Each structure stands twice: as C-alpha cells, then as structure tokens.
Amino acid sequence: MGTLKDRLNDDLHTAMKARDELTTATLRMTLAAVRNAEVAGSAARALSDNEVLAVLTKESKKRREAATAFADAGRSEQASKERSEGEIIDRYLPKPLTDAEISELVAEALAAGNFVGKAQLGPAMKAAQAAIAGRAEGGRVAAEVRKQLGI
Known part of the structure; x- marks a missing residue:
C-alpha cells in the first residue's frame, strides 16, 4: 500500500x-x-x-x-x-473521536502520568495529545483535560 x-x-x-x-x-x-x-x-x-x-x-x-x-x-x-x-x-482523515472516547483516553493519560492540579496542565496536555494522536481537535482535548484536572 x-x-x-x-x-x-x-x-x-x-x-x-x-x-x-x-x-x-x-x-x-x-x-x-x-x-x-x-x-x-x-x-x-x-x-x-x-x-x-x-x-x-x-x-x-x-x-x-x-x-x-x-x-x-x-x-x-x-x-x-x-x-x-x-x-x-x-475522507482522508481518520474518524474523529466521540466525547466519550476523548474523555476515556484523557483519563488514561492523566492516570498514567499521575497528573493532578493546575501546575501540571502543560505536561498533562502533552500526554493527552500524544494519546489522542490527531484524532480530535486540540480545543476539545484541552477542555477535557481542564475538566478532569478540575481547572
């Protein structure tokens, strides 16, 4: 291919x-x-x-x-x-993730890195973006990270 x-x-x-x-x-x-x-x-x-x-x-x-x-x-x-x-x-892009899938992947990324609180937002975002790998818009991922970190 x-x-x-x-x-x-x-x-x-x-x-x-x-x-x-x-x-x-x-x-x-x-x-x-x-x-x-x-x-x-x-x-x-x-x-x-x-x-x-x-x-x-x-x-x-x-x-x-x-x-x-x-x-x-x-x-x-x-x-x-x-x-x-x-x-x-x-047509050439992968199927976008649903909100539930984004939430699940972000939760896994945050748990794997033990990220908590506002001070770790940057590293948490980096880990979440790596887990999502371009299958969702950054704004949606950022909103979910903030929500799960309680910011």
Missing part, C-alpha cells in the same frame, strides 16, 4: 479523468499545502503519513472556519463550497 500522499495523487488523477471539478480543485489545493510543508524549513524532505495527516487536518479546519465566516456574512453559496471542500478532505 502506498503513502497517503500517493493516495491523494491517485485520487486527483481519477477526479481529473472524471471531470469532477470540485474534487480536482480541492485535491490540488491540498497537495499544494503538502508540498509547501515539505519544502518549509531549511531543507526539503518527504513528509510521513502522520505529517500529511496533520496538514490535512489543518486544511479541513481552514475550510470549516471559512464556511462559518461566509455563512455569518450571508454568503451561503461560498459557505456551501467551503463545506463541500472540507467534506472531500475529511
């Missing part, structure tokens, strides 16, 4: 052959973001699948935020386009 980037390229070619303009444009933008991440820094390098997932997560979040902004501004057509692009990107 190839890498996630290979899958994106293959799906781009399929969308181009099918003349699916929305999917083609979305995958082109996504692959451009991946290439930008590859050349960022002092030397160009190939990204791992986890790093590509991080780029995809960021791109998906951008689309959700843009859709909300357009909807709030009364531009429903543009908001719909952003939501559609986000749905295409979401």
Whole structure:
C-alpha cells in the first residue's frame, strides 16, 4: 500500500479523468499545502503519513472556519463550497473521536502520568495529545483535560 500522499495523487488523477471539478480543485489545493510543508524549513524532505495527516487536518479546519465566516456574512453559496471542500478532505482523515472516547483516553493519560492540579496542565496536555494522536481537535482535548484536572 502506498503513502497517503500517493493516495491523494491517485485520487486527483481519477477526479481529473472524471471531470469532477470540485474534487480536482480541492485535491490540488491540498497537495499544494503538502508540498509547501515539505519544502518549509531549511531543507526539503518527504513528509510521513502522520505529517500529511496533520496538514490535512489543518486544511479541513481552514475550510470549516471559512464556511462559518461566509455563512455569518450571508454568503451561503461560498459557505456551501467551503463545506463541500472540507467534506472531500475529511475522507482522508481518520474518524474523529466521540466525547466519550476523548474523555476515556484523557483519563488514561492523566492516570498514567499521575497528573493532578493546575501546575501540571502543560505536561498533562502533552500526554493527552500524544494519546489522542490527531484524532480530535486540540480545543476539545484541552477542555477535557481542564475538566478532569478540575481547572
């Protein structure tokens, strides 16, 4: 099985052959973001699948935020386009965790590190983020960590 980037390229070619303009444009933008991440820094390098997932997560979040902004501004057509692009990107992301799953993983991470109180928020967040591994938004994880630490 190839890498996630290979899958994106293959799906781009399929969308181009099918003349699916929305999917083609979305995958082109996504692959451009991946290439930008590859050349960022002092030397160009190939990204791992986890790093590509991080780029995809960021791109998906951008689309959700843009859709909300357009909807709030009364531009429903543009908001719909952003939501559609986000749905295409979401196909490549792992299934997001439910609140119950996040709560369980955070509880396990906090118990494993014996984290208690406000003073240990930073290390607790680091442990929780490692346990979640990009399967949930940081804000949701942070809220659950704060709740379980009693902050």
